[in-house]
Amino acid sequence: MATEKAGSTVNVAATYTVFLGLLLVTYHLFGQGNFSSIFTISVLLQCLAFTLLTAKAVSSGSASGISARALTLDCFALCCQLSSTVWLQGYLPADASGDWLFQMLQICALMLAVWLLHYVLVKHSATYQSEADSCPVGRLMLLCFVLAAILHSDLNARPLFDILWMTGLFASVVAVLPQLWLVTRTGGSADSLTSHYIASLAVGRALSGLFMFAAWEDITCDEIITGFNHAVWAINGAHLLHLVLLGDFAWQYVKAMAKTGLTSSVELGDESTLWV
Numbered sequence: 001m002a003t004e005k006a007g008s009t010v011n012v013a014a015t016y017t018v019f020l021g022l023l024l025v026t027y028h029l030f031g032q033g034n035f036s037s038i039f040t041i042s043v044l045l046q047c048l049a050f051t052l053l054t055a056k057a058v059s060s061g062s063a064s065g066i067s068a069r070a071l072t073l074d075c076f077a078l079c080c081q082l083s084s085t086v087w088l089q090g091y092l093p094a095d096a097s098g099d100w101l102f103q104m105l106q107i108c109a110l111m112l113a114v115w116l117l118h119y120v121l122v123k124h125s126a127t128y129q130s131e132a133d134s135c136p137v138g139r140l141m142l143l144c145f146v147l148a149a150i151l152h153s154d155l156n157a158r159p160l161f162d163i164l165w166m167t168g169l170f171a172s173v174v175a176v177l178p179q180l181w182l183v184t185r186t187g188g189s190a191d192s193l194t195s196h197y198i199a200s201l202a203v204g205r206a207l208s209g210l211f212m213f214a215a216w217e218d219i220t221c222d223e224i225i226t227g228f229n230h231a232v233w234a235i236n237g238a239h240l241l242h243l244v245l246l247g248d249f250a251w252q253y254v255k256a257m258a259k260t261g262l263t264s265s266v267e268l269g270d271e272s273t274l275w276v
Helices: 002-030 037-060 068-085 103-125 137-151 158-175 178-182 192-214 230-245 247-260
Strands: none
Touching: 002 037, 002 192, 002 247, 037 103, 037 192, 068 103, 068 137, 068 178, 103 230, 137 158, 137 230, 158 178, 158 230, 178 192, 192 230, 192 247, 230 247
């Protein structure tokens, strides 16, 4: 058991080391040290999150503990945002990492999420906890689209694609809810790789929010109320909401990692103790 745990620690540490190297390359080589490259790094961390979840799935040979509904929301969010970023410049970092690397990382994240969906729903459907994974994602998607139609910015100067990008942002913010929902309905404990997956998404969203906050003056919209830029508040508020949703998890995650290291699980409590 000790040998297995040590091996798992080495594998997680190796994954983090590889992605740290990629992060440094992204920042120094592609981003040339520009602050805007943290937006590309946020997508790199999303790829890290799905890589860790893939490692969990492959190593365990099971779909247990993985929310297909969360992955569905992630795929939906990435498709919405890629509809803009692959050919329009409005929501890309200004440095060289926005020329092709940003889009490539989004496509890689989407491919990993789609593979995981196939793994959960088809290849290992017998171990998928479908009854517990019951968060109503259809209504969340509809809500994201309606809010985006009202609150979207105009950085692309193409209303449909501005709406789709904003829909993707809102969907990516709430995509973590089905995973937390599943965790609380299956005992309230997230294993180490699932915890790292959620944490990587959270850090990536924090960096994305930092970028958007710095770009406050550059975000514009067709104002509904004259003098009030609703889009900039919606974009930054969405990032803040994501961090609020993960507040309890983040605290428990930090405590668990500090106490027992990279292979520790995170205890969130059951559904009777959490709002989800």
